[in-house]
Amino acid sequence: MLTGLSLRLRIFLIFVGLTAGILLSIAAGAFITARQLENFGLVIGGATLSGFGVLGLLVWVWFLFDQNVARPIETLAGGLRTGSVPDPEEGIYLADLGPATRAAAEARTRETERLSEAVRLHADDLTREKSMLESILSDIGAAAVMVDQRGRVMFYNAAASRMMPGLGLNRDLARALRTGAVDAARARLRVVEAAGYGSADAPPAATGLVCFTQTGDRLSGLMRALSDERGHILILRAAKSPAAQASADGTETLRRSAASLVPLLSELDGPVPPAVAKAIRSEASRLAGALRALTPPEMAETQDQGRVGAAELIGSVTGVAETEYAGELTLAVDGGTLAALVSDLAARLVASGRPAPRLTLDDEGHEAGAQIRLSWQGEVLPVAELDQWLDQPSDPDRPDQTGADLLAEMGTSIWPESDDHGRAALVLPLPLAASDRDHAPGLTYDFGLTEQDGDHGLLSGLTCVVFDTETTGLGPTDRIVQIAGLRITNGRLTGERFETLVNPGRPIPAVSTDVHGITDAMVADAPDTGDALHRFHEFADGAVLVAHNAPFDMGFLHAARAESRVAFDNRVMDTVLLSAMVWGQAVSHSLDALTARLGIEIPPELRHTAMGDAEATAEAFLRLLPALAAKGIARFDDMSAAAAKHRRLLADANLCRPDDHAPETQDH
Structure with missing residues (x-):
C-alpha cells in the first residue's frame, strides 16, 4: 500500500503514527492515574505538558531526519537512476551510503565510457559506411521516402523534405502526398508480388x-516493395507538365534574347553615352535575373544539380591567368559541369588569339545571385562567335552535349560585354545556394518504427516535440517573440527542427531583450503570431508536447488561438514535474539546476534562446526517461497519475484550460 508513496512521505507517516501512539499512551496513563488519585487536574495538566514536550521533540527529530536522511536518500537515488554523480555535500550524515553511492555512480560512468569507446572502436568501419550511405542518399536530387505497411514514414532525405511539405518521421504519408495514386501503386505491387516477382530468388517488385x-x-x-513485407520505398522527382515545358522553353528564348542586348551596343552607329551603355548593361543583367526567378518551380527542382563552394570551383578551372573570388560563396550548380564549361571557354579565348582571361566570382550587386566574369584586355567577343563555341561539346566526359546544353542544364545563360577601359568579358550569372542553416536535415530515419505495433503508450516510444518560447514578458498579456522545437521519436532526436522569430506586433521591452537578446529590429520582418504558430502546429501535430514549465509556454499557445486559428490540444509533458518525480520536491527544478544535475552543459550564448533551451530540455527529457521507468513510470498514464502528486509544485499542463495562463513558477 505504501510502495506508491515517496520515501519522505512514508517517513512522515511513520512519525505521525509514532507521535499518535505516544500521545495516546500518555493520555491513557494520565486517565488511569487520575482515576486513582484525588488531584485529577494536576495529573491532566502534567500529562498535557508532557504531551506537548513529546510532540515538539518528535517534530524536531522528524525534521532533522527528513532533511539529513530522507531527502538526501531521494537525491542519491535520483542520481543513480539518471547516471549522474551526486554532489559530495549530499548524504554527509548517511555514513558510508553517500560515498558508496558516489563511487557506484562514478564506476557506472567509467564503465559506460569504456563500453562506448569499445563500441566506437569496433564500429568505425560500420560508421564510415553508414556515413557514406547517408551522404549519398541525402545529396541525390530525387526525393526518397520509405514507409511501413501502415503508411507511416520511417525514412526521408532532404530532397523529399523540400518537395513534400508536412513530411515527418512516424507520420502518415497522407499528410504530404495525396494517396490515391500511392494506393493504386501499392495494389499493382501486390499483383506483381503475387505473380512471384517478390520471391526470395527475385528482386523486390517495383x-x-x-x-x-x-x-x-x-x-x-x-515505388518499390521492401523485402520481408516491411513496407515500400518511393523515389520521386518533380514532373514537368506540357504547360511547364512550354513555359520553360519560352523563358529560355527570352533569356537568350536578354543575353544579346549588351553586345548589340558595339554595333550601334554613333557614340553611345557611357551612362546609357551602363544602364543597358544593368537592365540586361536585371532581366536575366528576373527570367531566372520566372523559371517554373518544377523546372527548378529538376535543375537542383548540387552545390559547390567558390574555392572548390576555382581550383577546378584551368586556362585562366588569375582569379579573384569571395571564398564564402556557395553556388547552387554542379561544380564539375560549371568548371568544364568555364575551362573550355577560357581555352577557346586563348586559341582565338586573345590573352588568357582573368576569372572573377562575386555576388555584389547582381540580381541573379552570383556572377562569373572571364575578362581580358581587348575587343568584345561577337555573339555569333560565342554561339559557335556553345554549339560545340564543352565537357570531355559528356561529348554528346554542347555548351548550350550545359547552360540549359544549369538554368542560366552567358553574354559578352565590354567596359569603358577597353576590357571585354564573358558574363555568366549563377544562383547562390541557400545557407547550410536553411537546409533540411540531410537524412532523417528510424527503421525501428517497423517493430512497433501501434501506439503502445510507453514514454520511450512516443513521438514528442520538445519546444520553448521566448516572450515580451512573463504576464498573461505578453506575446511570443521566438519559438523553437525538436522532434523525438523512439527515444532519440530525429534531427527535425523548427525555429522562427515572431513579430509580436508591439515593442519588445528592454528588460526582456536583456534576457533573450531579441530586439525589435530582429523581428521586424518575422512572421506574425498567427502565421508562426500555424506553422508550428503543423510541425507538432499528433506529437506529445514537452516543455520545461509547460503551463507557461502552453498558456501563450492557447492565448493566441484566435490569431493562429489552431488549437494545441496535444498531450503535454513537463520536465519540471518529471524532475520532481525522480528527485522529489525538495531540490530545485529550474532548467539550470536540472541540467547541472544531469551533467548537461548549456553554452551561455544559447541560454534563454528558444532553440538553446529546447535542446537542453530535450536532452534532459531523454536522460530522465530511464530513471522514470525504473520508478515504474513507463507510460503516459503512469506519468499523469504521478503528476497529480506534485500539484503543489506545479499544475499539470494537461489539466489547464485553454484560457488559463499559468504564472512563472520555475526558472524558464
Whole structure:
C-alpha cells in the first residue's frame, strides 16, 4: 500500500503514527492515574505538558531526519537512476551510503565510457559506411521516402523534405502526398508480388507512379516493395507538365534574347553615352535575373544539380591567368559541369588569339545571385562567335552535349560585354545556394518504427516535440517573440527542427531583450503570431508536447488561438514535474539546476534562446526517461497519475484550460 508513496512521505507517516501512539499512551496513563488519585487536574495538566514536550521533540527529530536522511536518500537515488554523480555535500550524515553511492555512480560512468569507446572502436568501419550511405542518399536530387505497411514514414532525405511539405518521421504519408495514386501503386505491387516477382530468388517488385503533393505539385517516379513485407520505398522527382515545358522553353528564348542586348551596343552607329551603355548593361543583367526567378518551380527542382563552394570551383578551372573570388560563396550548380564549361571557354579565348582571361566570382550587386566574369584586355567577343563555341561539346566526359546544353542544364545563360577601359568579358550569372542553416536535415530515419505495433503508450516510444518560447514578458498579456522545437521519436532526436522569430506586433521591452537578446529590429520582418504558430502546429501535430514549465509556454499557445486559428490540444509533458518525480520536491527544478544535475552543459550564448533551451530540455527529457521507468513510470498514464502528486509544485499542463495562463513558477 505504501510502495506508491515517496520515501519522505512514508517517513512522515511513520512519525505521525509514532507521535499518535505516544500521545495516546500518555493520555491513557494520565486517565488511569487520575482515576486513582484525588488531584485529577494536576495529573491532566502534567500529562498535557508532557504531551506537548513529546510532540515538539518528535517534530524536531522528524525534521532533522527528513532533511539529513530522507531527502538526501531521494537525491542519491535520483542520481543513480539518471547516471549522474551526486554532489559530495549530499548524504554527509548517511555514513558510508553517500560515498558508496558516489563511487557506484562514478564506476557506472567509467564503465559506460569504456563500453562506448569499445563500441566506437569496433564500429568505425560500420560508421564510415553508414556515413557514406547517408551522404549519398541525402545529396541525390530525387526525393526518397520509405514507409511501413501502415503508411507511416520511417525514412526521408532532404530532397523529399523540400518537395513534400508536412513530411515527418512516424507520420502518415497522407499528410504530404495525396494517396490515391500511392494506393493504386501499392495494389499493382501486390499483383506483381503475387505473380512471384517478390520471391526470395527475385528482386523486390517495383512500379511507376505519378502522384501529387497536398499542395498540388506533380511528382513522378518509382515505388518499390521492401523485402520481408516491411513496407515500400518511393523515389520521386518533380514532373514537368506540357504547360511547364512550354513555359520553360519560352523563358529560355527570352533569356537568350536578354543575353544579346549588351553586345548589340558595339554595333550601334554613333557614340553611345557611357551612362546609357551602363544602364543597358544593368537592365540586361536585371532581366536575366528576373527570367531566372520566372523559371517554373518544377523546372527548378529538376535543375537542383548540387552545390559547390567558390574555392572548390576555382581550383577546378584551368586556362585562366588569375582569379579573384569571395571564398564564402556557395553556388547552387554542379561544380564539375560549371568548371568544364568555364575551362573550355577560357581555352577557346586563348586559341582565338586573345590573352588568357582573368576569372572573377562575386555576388555584389547582381540580381541573379552570383556572377562569373572571364575578362581580358581587348575587343568584345561577337555573339555569333560565342554561339559557335556553345554549339560545340564543352565537357570531355559528356561529348554528346554542347555548351548550350550545359547552360540549359544549369538554368542560366552567358553574354559578352565590354567596359569603358577597353576590357571585354564573358558574363555568366549563377544562383547562390541557400545557407547550410536553411537546409533540411540531410537524412532523417528510424527503421525501428517497423517493430512497433501501434501506439503502445510507453514514454520511450512516443513521438514528442520538445519546444520553448521566448516572450515580451512573463504576464498573461505578453506575446511570443521566438519559438523553437525538436522532434523525438523512439527515444532519440530525429534531427527535425523548427525555429522562427515572431513579430509580436508591439515593442519588445528592454528588460526582456536583456534576457533573450531579441530586439525589435530582429523581428521586424518575422512572421506574425498567427502565421508562426500555424506553422508550428503543423510541425507538432499528433506529437506529445514537452516543455520545461509547460503551463507557461502552453498558456501563450492557447492565448493566441484566435490569431493562429489552431488549437494545441496535444498531450503535454513537463520536465519540471518529471524532475520532481525522480528527485522529489525538495531540490530545485529550474532548467539550470536540472541540467547541472544531469551533467548537461548549456553554452551561455544559447541560454534563454528558444532553440538553446529546447535542446537542453530535450536532452534532459531523454536522460530522465530511464530513471522514470525504473520508478515504474513507463507510460503516459503512469506519468499523469504521478503528476497529480506534485500539484503543489506545479499544475499539470494537461489539466489547464485553454484560457488559463499559468504564472512563472520555475526558472524558464
